[in-house]
Amino acid sequence: MEPITLFKKKYTRLEKITKATCVVEADNVGYEELAYVAGRPAQVVKIMGNEVTLQVFSGTEGLGTNAEVIFTGRPPVLKVGDDLSGRFLNAYGNPIDYGPEIEGEIREIGGPSVNPVKRKQPSEFIPTGIAGIDLNNTLVTGQKIPFFADPDQPFNEVMSLVALRAKADKIILGGMGLLNDDYLYFRRIFENAGALHRIVCFINTTDDPPVERLLIPDMALTAAEYFAADKGEKVLVLLTDMTLYSDALSIVSNKMDQIPSKDSMPGSLYSDLARIYEKAVQLDNGGSITIIAVTTLSGGDITHAIPDNTGYITEGQLFLRRNTDIGKVIIDPFRSLSRLKNLVIGKKTRSDHAQVMNAAVRLYADAMNARSKQENGFDLTDYDMRTLQYARDYARQILAIDVNIGPDEMLNQTWSLFGKYFSKEEVSIKAEFTDRYWPIKDQ
Amino acid sequence: MTTGFIKAIISNLLIVEANGPFRQNEICYILDGNKKLMAEVIKADRNKAYIQAFESTRMLKYGTPVEFSGHMLEATLGPGLLSGNYDGLLHNLSAMQTNFIQKGDYPPALDFNKQWNFTPLVREGVRLQAGDWLGEVMENSIIHKIMVPFTLSGFWEVSRIAEGGDYKISDTIAELTDTNGRTVEVTMVQRWPVKKPVTAFLEKFRPGQLMETGIRIIDTMNPILQGGTGFIPGPFGSGKTVLQQSIARQAEADIVIIAACGERANEVVDLFTEFPELDDPWTGRKLIERTIIIANTSNMPVAAREASVYTAMTLGEYYRAMGLKVLLLADSTSRWAQALREMSNRLEELPGQDAFPVDLPSIISNFYARTGLVRLNNGKTGAITFIGTVSPAGGNLKEPVTESTRKATRCFYGLSQQRADSKRYPAIDPIDSYSKYLEYPEYLESMKDKTGENWFEKINELKNILLKGKEAYEQISILGDDGVSIDFHTAYWHAEVVDYVFLQQDAFDEIDARTPMERQKYMVDHLLETLHTPVKFYGFDEVQPFYKKIIDRYKQMNYEAFMSPAFVSYSEEIKKLLASPAAIS
């Protein structure tokens, strides 16, 4: 997105400058139009007569009142085309990998939404091998789902693992406020997997201005829409970290003197996030956009406005938690949820899937009750003891993020845990399934 | 016609300088190149109109011309609305050509070319008023009344009525004359401003008849009545949408209107995909035939989201005036409130609690007041039953939308995070939830035929068992399993039996998903008999295994067809367990 000076209006007087915005008197300017202020990309966020307020993405530090303002006559755009494959770009869609400029068709970012009646119901199972996901929180193409994780958890690692196993035609990474080390980590892991040709990355690191992050999801999703809608490809979009994205939103709304609502987030946070996540879609040409995001929590608090609004928008969440019993990070079966799982389990997977999944989690919940009984110094019943033993095995064989097994194997292993520790009544699954799958005990 | 031009743009709020008079809530059009974008006046300040655009304002400019339409946001009402998918402003989504929604693409809701077979219901010379029936057409399996337009006031004489036959909706089917000799021509289409309640009926009266949903924890424990109001608050992922969609599929209603208000597009796709396939359990016809979907998903413009609930309500009022039982569902009313908040903030109004507009409670109560059971001028009745979901921020039920909605409704179906986490679905909290209709003598009287004399006493007993179980659980947690008498364990497990067998219901199992009232009554009696049977335990550790067995047999029963051989045999097994040596009285 190089500055275009051709037939564009230029202005050389700023009326006002604040930390993130400046005001210029100008004619014939469009709302959300992209401009350059002394070469810095900026966007129109308010028009009051001739007074145009511009949000300067990289900040206004050092701007002179005589800075040159050039309007481009269009909103921010991305050039889309097959050229994008394998490329690393910044928030403006410009290469940061020392490769050539991108050639392609110019598309507005943050464009219109898909007509809901033109969508298809998501129905394709995405196996990841991670049983905590595939068994309990099955993913489906066209879904949008974040990892909820504390900052010290290995969310980027799990996310890249899922991405590489997911058999997507394209993986598009939108990195917001990435540590440079994490950026390099993603590069290496995609390279090592020989997946570079099917990857596009839009990267904003902690070295870049925070407000630039606001462009990243729209850039990534515009690229995704090109591959999914135009090319009929299955696209997986990774957005990390959406909490840092939301922080940037609150910086801007604060500077614009908007009344903050909960947790000093803008009152429009729900709509702002929904606009991004709702780009996830299953199209009738077979193309799809699946969004896997990261929302970091502070101290596991999911009532904070960012995870709370996210949870209300996405189709579930994958909650990472350290399990001290086995000393590993697990996919927490209680707080995690895939809302689209019902579209595939028992249909694309074995018919006992739903019942096995529910029974296993119920027994795990019993174990947690037994645990708290134990911690409060009460005697445990025989059943309590068995649930605790079961919980340890279940965490290790199913919930841990380093598990990598196929869908039938997950069910078989869970059945054998049932048989090992419980009676049929205690597991309480439809007779049809117990008759078929209950393990024969070797005495 | 008043025109104007854009002076200012702040997101979807525009300030327009007008050259003539305009009205609050008037619709105007922004002339963006060859497109006309809809917007609504939300504030007037001298010659400045503050308007909210129902579209993205991207690339609009200072000076862009605006035309005022002279009317408020209106719904176009007539035969052909059923089975349709519309946006919040009642534009036909199915008639849009492109995959992506184009700005300014507004296909009308109704098909103006389709022929309908009209049968007149009145003769010339009859005196009528707004809402009275002139004739009827068949719309799917619904008898769709053609009415005197709601906008006509006073009495009108039918000076001409069309003969039976095929007509288009815009053909004149009657001519009406008022006492001053003024004549109007009536077609099968009428328009009504959505933000105004339709009052073309004789009176409203108290609901008294159950609206059966097949969901046990609702119908038996916390019933909602025809013409009643209820709401479902719950944190994200607790099951509001699943519950509401079960109600949409199973409820005893002639018409179901679903307003997807600022929620996920994929959830609407579920409806589009499944409703044409599924049968209405009451008529055996396809569900889609009785359904209207208003889809204003979260990525669609915020202002249209606010309009969508009013559009849905207006459609409900239209069908209610035909003497039909309408069920209106909105998911989620919090998104509507948030849309109001966004605009109020942009208008720089003084914020109320959590930055919501200060008049939020009255906006909500005025909206709910449009529902209800009415007697029409011809003595027939019609009903709008309304159930809305509420999405409280942080799951905290003390926030303004939940509190305001609680005051405006009679049934509270609070979903509990804890129950959802432990997959006890539907996660309706059995202790905190209520239906005020249980206090309506009309209702209790009406249930006598269906459920026998002491239904209310039985419901109370179930509730008591749950309450006692909860208390027992708290005691056991404090004192330990052997720190309390066996009775505490029994009380706890009695509550668990009621919970697992009756309250929990698998929305995804073909049989369990819907329990007709007859079966609910049977199960209540069966359960109470089981729980009345004294069972002797010698140690607390015998209680749990025993009741787990009981629960298991009951759950198997729930999965079997009512009174099928398998159902009966599980029932007999339960009787045997109760009579077994472990259970000496």
Ligand SMILES: Nc1ncnc2c1ncn2[C@@H]1O[C@H](COP(=O)(O)OP(=O)(O)OP(=O)(O)O)[C@@H](O)[C@H]1O
């Ligand atoms: N009755 C039920 N039986 C089985 N599973 C259920 C039931 N109700 C909810 N669930 C599970 O919980 C998930 C979330 O439910 P739902 O989408 O209805 O939540 P919600 O309260 O509407 O959330 P949000 O506020 O985010 O829209 C479902 O996808 C399903 O997996």
Ligand SMILES: [Mg+2]
């Ligand atoms: Mg929902």
